[in-house]
Structure formats: C-alpha cells, structure tokens
Amino acid sequence: MKSINVLKIWNQVLEKNNAITVHIYYTGENGSAKAFVKEMLTSGLVDEIRKEKGNRCYEYFFSVEDEETVLLVDSWDNQEAIDLHHSSSIMGQIMELRIKYHLHMKVERYFLDETGIPKEDQKFVQKKGPIEEIGPSD
Numbered sequence: 001m002k003s004i005n006v007l008k009i010w011n012q013v014l015e016k017n018n019a020i021t022v023h024i025y026y027t028g029e030n031g032s033a034k035a036f037v038k039e040m041l042t043s044g045l046v047d048e049i050r051k052e053k054g055n056r057c058y059e060y061f062f063s064v065e066d067e068e069t070v071l072l073v074d075s076w077d078n079q080e081a082i083d084l085h086h087s088s089s090i091m092g093q094i095m096e097l098r099i100k101y102h103l104h105m106k107v108e109r110y111f112l113d114e115t116g117i118p119k120e121d122q123k124f125v126q127k128k129g130p131i132e133e134i135g136p137s138d
Contacts, residue, residue, distance in 0.1 A: 018078035019056065019112035026070045026103045033070040034062070036101040040094070048090055054081025 026033045037060045040046050049058045057075035076082045085091060098105070117125065 020079060020082060021073065021075040021110045023108040024072040024074060025106040026072065027068055028101055028103045029068060032101040033068055033103060036097055036103060037070050039097055045090060045093060052085055054078065
C-alpha cells in the first residue's frame with residue numbers, strides 16, 4: 001500500500017491557492033460595535049480596504065442573537081496581501097477606532113477549499129429556480 005503524505009498534499013493546495021478568509025467578531029457595549037462599523041463606512045476606510053490589492057471581500061454582518069456583536073468577513077488572495085494590509089496606514093486607523101469604541105475581538109481564519117461543495121451536499125443548497133423537495137436519501 002502506498003503511503004500518502006498529507007502535509008505534502010496540503011502544501012500543494014496552499015501553493016495553488018492561498019486565499020484566506022478571516023472572520024472577526026467585534027463585541028462592545030451599548031451599541032459601540034455598530035457605531036464602529038458606521039464610522040468605518042462613513043469615513044471611507046471600508047472603500048479604501050476594498051480597493052487594496054488582494055482584497056476579495058470586506059463585509060460586515062449584524063448578529064440577530066447578540067446585538068452587541070458584529071461579524072466582519074474579510075477575505076484576501078494570500079498571506080502576503082494580509083501582511084501588506086496590516087502594514088498600511090489604514091490598519092493604524094482601524095486600530096484607533098477599535099480602541100475608541102472599546103471593542104473586543106474573536107478571530108477565526110479559513111482557507112479556500114478548491115474542491116467545492118461535495119455532490120452529496122449540493123442537494124441541500126437552495127438555488128434560483130423552482131424549489132425541489134428534499135427527502136431522505138436513498
């Protein structure tokens with residue numbers, strides 16, 4: 001039986017596509033997280049970030065269950081693009097606003113799965129067009 005080097009395969013996947021998505025959960029008090037987002041938008045910082053080389057997505061989402069938490073979905077082509085963003089003057093302004101609004105953060109990182117959604121899972125994805133019934137799989 002042939003041995004599979006999982007680390008080697010993983011490194012090949014990363015070399016092919018290093019896209020990284022970061023989820024940042026900003027939590028504050030008395031609406032401070034939402035105020036932070038409002039200032040990020042009105043100041044033009046969000047527009048500047050979206051124009052940075054390597055930025056794929058920069059979107060805020062509000063929690064239905066926790067009014068004091070905001071989720072930022074921040075996606076980049078690779079770690080180098082994130083490093084450039086972190087060394088930019090924009091990042092300094094963001095850090096100042098985080099302090100101003102007394103925000104705490106939880107951060108998660110995800111890598112793009114080039115294989116896509118497995119066939120057996122696709123039946124659970126609602127697409128445009130007529131709605132199909134989903135029943136037990138045979």
